[in-house]
Amino acid sequence: MISNKCKYAIKALTHIARYDDGYKAVMTADISREQDIPRKFLEIILRELRNNRILESKRGKDGGFRLLRPAEDISLTEIMRIIDGPIAMLPCVSLNYYRSCDECDEENCEIKSVFEQVRDRTLEVLNGKTIKSLILT
Amino acid sequence: MISNKCKYAIKALTHIARYDDGYKAVMTADISREQDIPRKFLEIILRELRNNRILESKRGKDGGFRLLRPAEDISLTEIMRIIDGPIAMLPCVSLNYYRSCDECDEENCEIKSVFEQVRDRTLEVLNGKTIKSLILT
DNA sequence: AATAAATACTATCAAATAGATAGGATTAAT
């Protein structure tokens, strides 16, 4: 399962991508109201996306958030990794968050290859999806 | 990510499948030692698998656990659902643990179809895997 | 009948994570 936080992040980004006219920034309060996401929680999420160079923010009156890159250059996997961490089902098959398993001999692990296959099939779907492709659906 | 508990469950089952000679039951202590799984935690897992009709147990001296069905009839998805619950990444696309999302209009959800695809690709891999197929790898 | 050795059961616990909320500091447009 992805976390609520991650789902909120994706929905916030699609909202921003849709409403960003290249001029006015999109405000937290608007996203919160229209996507039904708790406001203070959303603030944290948007700041985290800004810290990871997905968004840029403008403070003060008429402030808000804008995509730092075109929506077609922001992949779902990137967002999911920022918010939730690894996508793989086992730490030892994660491409971006690899950790070895304490108790198993990785060379002879029986379950590793299964979860490598799951990872590859999952990424085949997710790698192709961007914020842009989501809002066209 | 699957939980450690689930990884332990799968490893315990492959261990039992390999050592079960149809006569003597396999003891918790042996599995614990050879698979390096904390013993008391393993007890809980094995009991849970027994309660879900994956294993049968024998108490007392010379007791232990045996597969209740042939290893080729126990799928990975069944074990994962028993121990960790849903396999899908969103509650609203789960086949066995469906729950609607509070905050979204499911008809018009932008992200649902992506995670349906992920679910389908994942199940394509996992549905084919059984305890039997794991120990032959 | 006693003993040894196994699972069954109940209770508990510590750490991490999820999912937020509160309140004030800072910034910027008017």
Added chain:
DNA sequence: ATTAATCCTATCTATTTGATAGTATTTATT
């Protein structure tokens, strides 16, 4: 100055994860 936005720090509660302890019960063997 005022208003309205993000930024930041701290805090909180509930749940889940990953276990451990101790006792009860069952069964094979002697």
